[in-house]
Amino acid sequence: MPGTMRGVYTNLTEIRRKVFSGVARIAYEQGEDSEGDLQRLPYEIVPGEIATYRESVFLERAIVSERIRLAMGLPLQGVDKPQSMTDGIIDASVPETYYQPPLINVIKFACNACKDNVYEVSNACQGCLAHPCREICPKGAITFKDKKAYIDQEKCVHCGLCAKTCPYHAIHHFERPCAVACGMGAIGSDEHGRAEIDYEKCVSCGQCLVNCPFGAIADKSQIFQVIMAINAGDEVIAEVAPAFVGQFGGKGNVDKLREAFKQLGFSGMEEVALGADLCTIQESEDFLEEVPEKIPFMGTSCCPAWSVMAKKEFPKNADCISMALTPMTLTARLIRKQHPNAKIVFVGPCSAKKLEAMRESVRSEVDFVLTFEEMAGMMSAKQIDYTKLAGEGGDFDVASADGRGFAVAGGVATAVANAIHKRYPEREVKVANAEGLEECRKLMKDAVKGKYDGYLLEGMACPGGCVAGAGTLTAVNKTAAAVKRYAKTSPRKNANENSYRMLIPALERDADGKHAADIDEVAETFEAATPASQNQDTE
Template sequence: MAEAMRGVFTSLTQIRRTVFRELARIAYEGEDGVYDELDDLPYQIISGDVATYRESVFLERAIVGERIRLAMGLPLQGADRPAKISDGAEQAAKPETYYEPPLINIINFACNACEEESYVVSNLCQGCLAHPCREVCPKGAITFKDKKAYIDQEKCIKCGRCMQVCPYTAIIHRERPCAAACGMHAIGSDEQGRAVIDYDKCVSCGQCLVSCPFGAIADKSQIFQIIQAIRAGDEVIAAVAPSFVGQFGGRGNVDKLREAFKMLGFAGMEEVAIGADLCTVQEAGYFLEEVPEKIPFMGTSCCPAWSVMAKKEFPEHADCISMALTPMVLTARLIREQHPDAKIVFVGPCAAKKLEAQRRSVKSEVDFVLTFEEMAGMMEAKGIEYTKLKGDGATDFEVASADGRGFAVAGGVAQAVVDAIHKDHPDLEVKVEAAQGLENCRKMMKDAAKGKYNGYLLEGMACPGGCVAGAGTIQAVNKTAAQVRAYAKKSPHKLATENMYNKYLDVLERESDGVRDGDAVAESINAQKGDA
């Protein structure tokens, strides 16, 4: 469902993008009365007195109001008490402010209270003589009434056998879209049948929010805080994930992207695929050192939702998930060496990266996280038409390897690590197992825990298709994946081991223990850049 909706510009897309655009516009203008304008914003976005999408224009405005608050990183207010949208906004607008947890939120009065999982008989039932549905049901849940099949939901165990044997495809598997997309089984129902999230299970992958066709689920944003930092005169640098290719149109167009960031007020832009190269080298080293002598298998570390799920549900194998720093963190540390006072913004496809950036060990490196959809709203606020930009003439980053850029697509991380291992150990067999979607990742971990994947490298991706299918992406998944692969081939380097920044990896690793050698590294990196 989530993948099918991606890349289709729907009314929900328009509402989300409009909220981001208008909030960014207000933040950029920064005039007196900005908080009064926030309170008026639902009336600007939903004008008139006739409902367009729901049964009431007042409900539409209330939902938009909640979306505005979430986009500012503020908590939901609900409909049970009078409150202004701008309540708490002044404090939240400070450049150093992070959003208030939780990250993923359900606007309960926007929820359609969809039914939970069930198998039901449609009007296609012909009441056939064979009655195969009744014969295969292990619980006797199917009877016939008025020559039509009937399923007793109290007896049904949802095995799906009846649906499989029906010759008329008359039996439907009905499931709440958000719950179907949630690989953590974290979504249940309240007393009114509305969706609720069990935050003890949720890993903030965001697949529920892009699967809800009613727009009842949204994550919190840091658009307002990022723009406040820009307006305050801070040096704000973007670290852009490899999955940027094609998100705003075009086929890579690094020059256009750099110009777009400049117009938005960013001081610079770096490629997170650099950090992906360093992460690859780290994981290749760990695999050679630890598998199978110290740990039976090793799981990749770059997807935070996958790694959190694996460690949370399989604590006895938590040490089997790689301790390599993620590409986001490694890239941010490289930037921090040269720009110690800068605000660093990770720009990418992932909702879970916002959660990762809240970790104490990461917070000092990554100041903010911005999704591609949020950035699109910012560009609209500034009137930037990406494909019409001339660019600065620099058509490529010319630093990261093809393998590092391939991190964005499912299978790419494992392939990069295998290639790095084979650089010095060409005859070593590296067995790989990969899974996409948290349900499949869990199955992979269960098999690994049973010993099925001893000696293996496991790649886990929370989003089906990889990072190109993250909750913050804009374009169709398959289209973006193809464009990322094509862009990766343009790199002058094939292997992550060829990245010139690998020589600083030891220093960057040590800094995770609180040791910084920033001046020496920055001086060396600047010199290396001058030679490149």
């Protein structure tokens, strides 16, 4: 089952976080020997002469070196030619540097070349007289050698009937963990049996990287570039996804989080749940206007991995996926109008948001994307203990409870349905949702066949919703509970109670996909109604 390691602090987790912390520390220090510091970092993370997990300490350090390069947004190097770990560091040191695809990468010499979809007989085989495994095999792939069952892999068609029939459960089905976790079927094998990603299929959900027990898959980061922007004196503002609650310890205290960002060098921090309210209103308007008169059903737009999958695999129904801008982009647009020269950093749980931010239409709004895990690395580098920070008190007080609930599976559809019911109490809104890309695909297949005509469909690539994203720090169930508790503290229950609903027309793009001209209203209302912005020191 995918996701069995989630929420468990493993040795692999520790290595990942040491990499982020080390890269962040070196970036903050900006010493004259930064290149040398980076060269020494693998030896700090993997000290000594004796290997702990691999066959040699040299291999362990080589893998860490590749992870360091990815953490700096640099491409993998491999071992087939002489190269320095810091090749390209000058280009990476520029704050405006964007990572280049692919975002999700396989470190080939870290891959265990796991058996993928293979049935093998274990030592538990008793060589029983009935041998039902042999009798039921449709291809005659099972014989007996030394009184034990044996499967001829050349004949086996992986139907699994033998495993289901064996009374001793002696036949094991080997599956590659990363491939099982990939809902797109994007992971296969290269000529050496190592994992290989088909980037035509990959939607950068990141589930493979958190389910590989060998740490062979990692995504690129912009942690280095964000810190370079802070060091350069730029105004850098963070927008924090609703799933932040409880990620850094404690109960998600917003005042502590604001203080943490201040100590990290950020100029301010805003709540992406505000953009979730805007998205809710926009999607509710679209649903009322288009379903079922123009389109048979409507899918939500917030999860980029789900949205890309649906449009890519069901192109004839691409117009059934909402065109509403995501909360990340809507929040960034509001911030940018008030702070036109700021660097805006989305901080959240998601690898796919990095893919979304690479789109030209979004890049003008969001400069960088960091995961919670990468942000924790920055806190570690600055020796910030989140739970011991003394915040100034206060809370985000703009977004609604429904907007904050976007982080949990079912939350987006619930928010849209509530917004519609608030205006039209008699209007029935039928809702269906799916978690995980395989289930999302089934949902779309059924919708295309007419099963969900008139429905609002919510898709979430990560089982559990955004709280289960690849960049999260805490167990899914704990975060989901924390998000729900925090949502209840909002004085606004649904998006209709948020005064920003009037801003939707000003936030829409024109036919060319550019900003609508009339957005002065956005700046005025945002500045007047957002205490969090007023209280930020942006000098």
